[in-house]
């Protein structure tokens with residue numbers, strides 16, 4: 050089977066085009082193919098499927114085999130995939146996801162190739178039980194969370210998938226590998242959670258490092274960058290538009306005051322095409 054290796058700021062994916070539906074054994078394929086020693090190596094397995102409501106449907110399986118509702122970096126890669134191959138007319142494509150429904154994606158291209166992509170990531174979900182967390186509250190902002198060895202304060206945001214944003218003094222050097230796994234599986238989060246550690250540099254610049262649900266430490270997280278911006282506005286730390294600086298590079302996020310939708314702009318890159326036995 051042909052696959053295409055792509056990434057968004059180093060958050061990398063195995064992209065499969067041409068299937069009509071998600072294979073029954075997608076979990077096993079993700080576990081096998083995402084393995085960086087015994088497989089192709091990637092943070093996730095992405096299927097570009099037909100859709101009745103949009104140009105395409107995207108489904109994403111994390112490297113641990115769990116399916117995620119949404120993936121910001123992957124949706125930019127999907128848009129680049131179909132645009133560069135001439136499958137769409139014009140510079141806009143619609144992509145349907147489990148977590149955010151039909152999303153509009155605008156492509157900025159050079160010489161017929163998508164360079165950056167702006168995605169309407171939809172409206173953030175702030176209601177505690179819908180993120181989901183176990184907290185029955187309209188918003189979960191700056192709330193204490195205890196682990197067996199430390200306590201933090203967090204803000205919960207869903208972009209279709211759940212996020213826990215924690216502000217620290219030095220996100221760039223934060224001990225992600227110690228605290229990420231403990232918080233990912235914390236009982237406050239019934240579906241586990243993506244964990245973002247953020248340091249606000251000014252009202253339009255945030256450093257962020259991420260421990261992803263089902264994938265661990267990745268170089269970038271699109272939905273995590275959106276959640277970090279929303280959280281930073283709710284906590285009075287930034288304006289509604291900011292640069293989120295990740296290990297793999299920057300994403301530019303805007304939370305529109307009029308339509309309450311979050312817009313993410315960033316790159317997508319093609320690495321290589323290969324063949325793999327199913």
Ligand SMILES: N[C@H](CCC[C@H](N)C(=O)O)C(=O)O
Nearest residue numbers: 117120121122210270271272
């Ligand atoms: N691990 C995430 C899915 C991938 C999200 C991330 N790679 C992004 O770019 O948004 C989850 O289980 O919700």
